[in-house]
Amino acid sequence: MRVLLADDHDMVRETIAAYLTADGGIDVKAVCDAHAAFDAMQTDGSFDLVLLDYQMPGMNSIEVLKRALVANGGKGVAILSGSGSPRLAKEVLDAGAAGFVPKTISGLTLSNAVKFMCAGEVFIPHDLLIESTVAPTHPLLDGLSPRQIQVLEGVCNAKTNKEIARELELEEVTIKFHVRTLCRKLEVQNRTQAALAAKSAGLF
Known part of the structure; x- marks a missing residue:
């Protein structure tokens, strides 16, 4: 099995590549960003599976996913994420x-998931599958992006901007921008009111 792994965090990339290689039967090519991933697909041909980090800087992740599906000749492309959000899944x-x-x-589990996807199957962790199936939609979430919902969840859990940024692997200034956008969309004055609105609606 040939797997292409793209992740901008050296330690994460090297750890995943080492584990998959050590498991046997998996040949991993690891690159640091989406540009290098597309170069690899053009040079080496399609892979049995491409693993793309969802949060690589400067990338529209969904657009990169769609482009990778074409570049990989119709073979599998999966998303790696630091967040376990059912909505993002x-x-x-x-x-x-x-x-x-x-x-x-x-x-x-990662090794088994990779083999599963290389065989042409679709993988999602069981707990996320259950949550994505039963989680109700709510009008309050209309108009919010998946990232804004992740930030709102962090706000509701009383996390600071710095803590949310670390969890989502983003810059703190980006989180501040999302919080301001959330307040505007939810028609509230501050993050405390945003959390109250979400909790009053029974979210998170």
């Missing part, structure tokens, strides 16, 4: 991903 699967792989899963 649904978004990438709806866009054609072969799977949604949270970085919090164990190495053994």
Whole structure:
């Protein structure tokens, strides 16, 4: 099995590549960004699976996913993410991903998931599958992007901008921008009121 892994975090990329290689039967080519991933697909041909980090800087992740599906000749392209959001999982699967792989899963589960997806199956962790199936939609979420919903969830859990930024692997200034946008869309004055509005609606 030939797997292409693209992740801008050196430690994450090297750890995943080492584990998959050590598991046997998986030949991993690891690159640091989407540009290098597209170069690899053009040079080396299609891979049995392409694993793309969802949060690589300067990239529209869904657009990169769609381009990768074409560049990989119709073979599987899956998304790696530091967030285990059911809504995000649904978004990438709806866009054609072969799977949604949270970085919090164990190495053994990751290896099995990769083999599963290389065989042409679609992977999503069982707990996320249940949540995405039963989680109700709510009018309050209309007009919010998956990222804004992730930030709102962090706000509701009383996390600081710095904590949310670290969890989502974003800059703190980006989180501040999302919080301001959330307040405007929810028609509230500050993050406390945003959290109250979401909790009053029974979200999170």
